[in-house]
Amino acid sequence: LAIEEILQTVLEDVVKLLKGSGGRLYLTSTDGMSEVEIYTYGIQPRLSDNVSQPLLEDYPAWQQLMKCDYLYSQLLDITDEDGEGEDVTDEFVEVQGFPVPKPQAITNIYQEKQLVGVTHLFHSTPIRSLLAMPLQYGSQFLGYLSIFRDEIDTDIAWAGKYDPDQRQQRVRQSFEAWRQLKLAQAQEWTAEEIEIVRSLSIHLTMAVMQHRLYRYEQQQRHLVEMRNTELKIARTIAEEANRIKSEFLSSTSHELRTPLASTLNYLRLLKEEFYDDDEELKEYIHIAYESTNGLVEIINDILDITKIEAGRMTIDPEYLNLPSLLQEQSDLFRAESRRQNIPLIIDCEVEGVYADKLKLKQVLTNLIGNAFKFSNQGEIRLRVVPDKSPNMVKITVTDTGIGIDLAQQNKLFEPFVQADGSIKRRYGGTGLGLTICKRLVELMGGEIWFESPDVGTGTTVAFTLPHLEKAGE
Known part of the structure; x- marks a missing residue:
């Protein structure tokens, strides 16, 4: 019982x-x-x-x-x-x-x-x-x-008392039994009843105390088990974080070394005037310039994620004219679109948004850049529509590329993570881009998520931002 x-x-x-x-x-x-x-x-x-x-x-x-x-x-x-x-x-x-x-x-x-x-x-x-x-x-x-x-x-x-009065004629009346109902x-x-309660209370006290001690011991054991489980989980998370960071350092070192080596090689060729004509000279300068740009992008990603993790990233939200801003993005990727023969289609149904201009451009540049990186054919579509949530705008970037495994989608917003090692080796990158996008979107009051069905079906990344009306809140 x-x-x-x-x-x-x-x-x-x-x-x-x-x-x-x-x-x-x-x-x-x-x-x-x-x-x-x-x-x-x-x-x-x-x-x-x-x-x-x-x-x-x-x-x-x-x-x-x-x-x-x-x-x-x-x-x-x-x-x-x-x-x-x-x-x-x-x-x-x-x-x-x-x-x-x-x-x-x-x-x-x-x-x-x-x-x-x-x-x-x-x-x-x-x-x-x-x-x-x-x-x-x-x-x-x-x-x-x-x-x-x-x-x-x-x-x-x-019984009544004896009455010595001689005038009492009825003797039996003096000894008549009397009754009174109270x-x-x-x-x-009784003393016996009191002793029963005293003895029982001692046994009850011991039983209650033993039960409480037993329950306390069970609670402490449960707490220890919970703490051990938490420590085990924390250790697993720490080990996984260390592994990911180690991979990041390894891949980032490679990402830095490759463009740096390329830049140094072409600068050495330029220094030694090891080129045949002006066209080759321009080609060397262009390659060195692009390699340097790649270095700057990697370093900027590292600096951005460091500032975000330290809580030092600030935003300056303002009303932005979306058609104008999206046209700038179209101009930015025009050359890449021609090179890959993949059109960038923009469909904007919203006039304005309340966000930090530089941070929004950084998010769009990263997402559109990923779309071109992982697509070999088809099209890239940037669409802006009113969101179902009041006073919010939904922005989606859709490509026809390799797609993303459903099991990997949430992990890709974590620092230093890419879908798998083969993708990292084939396409390069630090694995920080989506993490930075997620943090910047959240800082601007929105959310970001994948709408990619699965591998081989293309990828859609969607995020929300406040509409103009939310600026007054």
Whole structure:
């Protein structure tokens, strides 16, 4: 059986054993934050049905009686060297080396000064007597056990006294039996009943304490297991982060070394005038320039992600004319579009957006650049439409390239990640572009996600930004 069922059964059995009309077992909160436990049986004091009304245990008068505060205060008085007070040591028994009050047997609750503040709760009930025992483990108050008894009707019979008056003619009348019925009388508790409650309370105290210790041990074990799991997960994440960063450093070193070596080689050729004509000279200069641009882009990506991770990236949002800004993007990629014979189609249904111009251009340049990088044919489409969310604009960049595995899509927004090693080797890059796009879009108040169906079906990257109306918020 569960501990709750056992405690309820014990309460019911002891009430029946003592011929009580009701009982109450109250257990305090184990940590001061969890709920208290209350077990009841039979007739109870009449409390309001209103949930905002206090429990019986919330009344100070009841608390003081159940905790025996008045007895402890008197005990302290007589144990103090200079104290004076009534000797109440007989009211205590020693349990675990600590004085614990004996059961409090109250024959008539309406004559008990300690209960003046709660007797109104008993007026509508037949309860008249009370036997209570605190559950005390050392200095720790665990709760109490209380047994109620109803008032009883007493039938008293006695014989009349001898009347020496000679005028009394009827002798038998002097010894006639008299009866008197007394209603609503209090019933006293016997020494045997008090001892039963005292003995039971000690066993209850030990059982409750052992259960709490067991539950505490289980909770601590669970916390340790959770902490170990968290540490294991954290270690796995840290190891994965270290692995990714190691791969990033390796690939970035390669990305830096390749254009740097190319630039140095062509600059050396130029320095030694190792070219045949002006056309070859222009070609060398162009290659060195493009290689240097590649170096600058890689370094800018590293600097951007460093600033974003450190929380030092700031934005300066303003109203932007989208058709004009998108035309700039079209002009920027015109040469690449001709070189690959892949048209860049722009479809804009929104006039304005509220964003940081440089950051938005950086996001669009990165996404359109990726679309051209991973496409060999087809088209690139940049589309701007009102979003389903109020005051938001949705921008999508769609290509007809290699597509992205569904399982990899969310990972690609993490730093230093690309779909797989073969893509990194084939197409190059640091794996920071999408991470930077995600952080910049979020800084501007939007979201970014993939709408790519799967590998081989092209890729669509969508993101949202606030419309003009959101600027006033």
